[in-house]
Amino acid sequence: MNSTETVTYRPADRLGLQRVIGQPGLLPQQAEKVDPSLPIARDELLIEVESLNIDSASFHQISEACEGDVRRIETHIQDLVSRRGKQHNPVTGSGGMLIGRVTQVGPEFPVDEKPVQVGDRIASLVSLSLTPLQIRRIRKVHPSIDRVDVEGHAILFASGLFARLPSDITDTVALAALDVAGAPAQTRKLVQANDTVVVIGGGGKSGVLCLYEAKRKSGVRTLAIDFSPHSLARLRSLAFVDEVIQADARNAVDIMEKVKVATGGKMADLVINVANLPETEMGSILACRQKGIVYLFSMATSFTRAALGAEGVGADVDLRIGNGYTEGHADLTLDLLRESPALRELFEKTYS
Numbered sequence: 001m002n003s004t005e006t007v008t009y010r011p012a013d014r015l016g017l018q019r020v021i022g023q024p025g026l027l028p029q030q031a032e033k034v035d036p037s038l039p040i041a042r043d044e045l046l047i048e049v050e051s052l053n054i055d056s057a058s059f060h061q062i063s064e065a066c067e068g069d070v071r072r073i074e075t076h077i078q079d080l081v082s083r084r085g086k087q088h089n090p091v092t093g094s095g096g097m098l099i100g101r102v103t104q105v106g107p108e109f110p111v112d113e114k115p116v117q118v119g120d121r122i123a124s125l126v127s128l129s130l131t132p133l134q135i136r137r138i139r140k141v142h143p144s145i146d147r148v149d150v151e152g153h154a155i156l157f158a159s160g161l162f163a164r165l166p167s168d169i170t171d172t173v174a175l176a177a178l179d180v181a182g183a184p185a186q187t188r189k190l191v192q193a194n195d196t197v198v199v200i201g202g203g204g205k206s207g208v209l210c211l212y213e214a215k216r217k218s219g220v221r222t223l224a225i226d227f228s229p230h231s232l233a234r235l236r237s238l239a240f241v242d243e244v245i246q247a248d249a250r251n252a253v254d255i256m257e258k259v260k261v262a263t264g265g266k267m268a269d270l271v272i273n274v275a276n277l278p279e280t281e282m283g284s285i286l287a288c289r290q291k292g293i294v295y296l297f298s299m300a301t302s303f304t305r306a307a308l309g310a311e312g313v314g315a316d317v318d319l320r321i322g323n324g325y326t327e328g329h330a331d332l333t334l335d336l337l338r339e340s341p342a343l344r345e346l347f348e349k350t351y352s
Contacts, residue, residue: 010041012108016157019132021085028157029130034085036132036155043158045116046104049135051172052077052128052148053179054096056204056276057300058089059146065091074138077148081135087128094299095128096146097179098154099171110158121171123178124154125161125330145176145351163330169337173344176351177333180206182322183274183297184213184336185329190270190293190320194219198259198268198287200249201275203231205347206297208238210272212336212343215240223262225249238342247283249275255283273298281306288317297322 010018018041020031028034040046054062054077066072081087087095102120105111116122124131135152142148156162165174183206191197197214201207202224211222223243224235235244245258259267267289273280278300285306288294294317296306306319337344 008039009106010039010044012043012106012158013041014043014158016044016130016132016155016159019155027130028086028132029088029127032084034130034132036085036134036153038153040104040106040155042106043108043110044106045102045109045156045160045162047098047100047122047124047154047156048103049098049100049133049150049152049154051100051175052087052096052098052150053175054087054146054148055089055092055094055127055179055299056146056206057298058092058094058096059143060276061089061091063143068143070141070143073141073143077141078135078138081133086131086133088130092299093129095131097124097126097128097175098131098133099123099165099175100154103153108158114162116162116164121165122162123165123175124156125163125178125181125325126156127324131156131160147172147175161325166334169334170348170352172351173337173347174334176205176347177209177337178330180209180274181329181333182324182326183272184209185326185332186295186297186320186323187213187272188332189326190295191217191220192269193217195269196221196223196263196266198223198225198271200225200255200271200273200280200284200287201298202226202241203228203235204274204276205351206274208235208343208346209333209336210274211238212240212340214270223259223268225255225258234346238346240340240342249273249277249280249283252282252286256286259287268292270295273301276300278302279305282309282313285310285315285317286313288315290316291318293318293320295320295322
């Protein structure tokens with residue numbers, strides 16, 4: 001750009017409210033549609049996007065709707081983003097995250113609080129369900145790991161969170177881990193010494209991270225529940241998983257009975273639900289002891305079903321919403337991969 005040219009920006013807007021189309025007063029995540037067009041605002045970042053990591057529940061739903069056909073999945077995602085200006089699945093309500101390179105930093109972006117400069121490669125730590133996104137082309141869909149390689153741009157608000165991609169961990173592995181960084185970070189807060197911890201959906205990336213983090217506490221016993229033979233075999237190979245249970249997470253009575261046997265009737269002190277299927281709330285609740293904690297991290301969760309279901313069976317359990325953010329969650333999660341050779345090998349084998 002010639003030094004005499006003036007760069008034009010939209011006014012600063014920390015929450016991105018000016019990006020909402022036709023629904024004044026709504027936040028971008030609540031809005032049906034947002035505006036991903038340029039120029040950026042004075043306090044926004046412009047990112048050239050390389051890959052999207054679609055939320056597991058969302059990708060599962062899209063894949064089922066498209067009968068697993070990759071071409072149809074491509075078209076579905078392209079149409080969804082074109083229509084809404086963001087990757088926001090209207091069925092699951094969830095999005096995912098992205099990696100890309102910063103190409104423009106607004107002059108009022110809070111760089112003192114969030115150091116960043118043009119050329120940095122970053123992973124967003126806010127949901128794609130609120131991130132303005134424009135896809136020029138989908139390069140490749142990776143159905144087995146919920147990733148979509150794209151050409152396009154995204155906009156991060158001043159309130160948005162991100163992490164610089166580490167130099168010692170491959171991009172795809174970092175993307176997979178950071179996508180679910182809230183789960184192991186919240187697990188660290190919730191697990192107490194000598195707890196019995198049940199992880200429903202334990203064979204997925206968030207599940208194994210939670211199991212490893214839980215096992216770091218003294219005297220903790222970890223039980224992983226999953227259904228597919230592949231996931232079960234993966235779990236049985238991990239030394240930090242004490243017991244593996246095969247069950248359909250939607251079959252609440254079966255979950256309850258198998259956890260009862262595994263715990264000698266005591267049930268779990270903490271149940272962590274990271275399953276990517278709907279209607280798994282009651283299995284989580286029935287697996288938990290009275291006064292225990294049920295942490296519902298899955299974006300497929302219906303909190304109406306959970307609250308009314310717990311009431312219906314007289315379960316006095318502490319229901320926790322799966323907040324995807326807690327302070328330091330990105331560094332914590334990447335450090336788990338650095339600390340555990342088994343965990344890192346699993347992620348590199350699965351997500352590289």
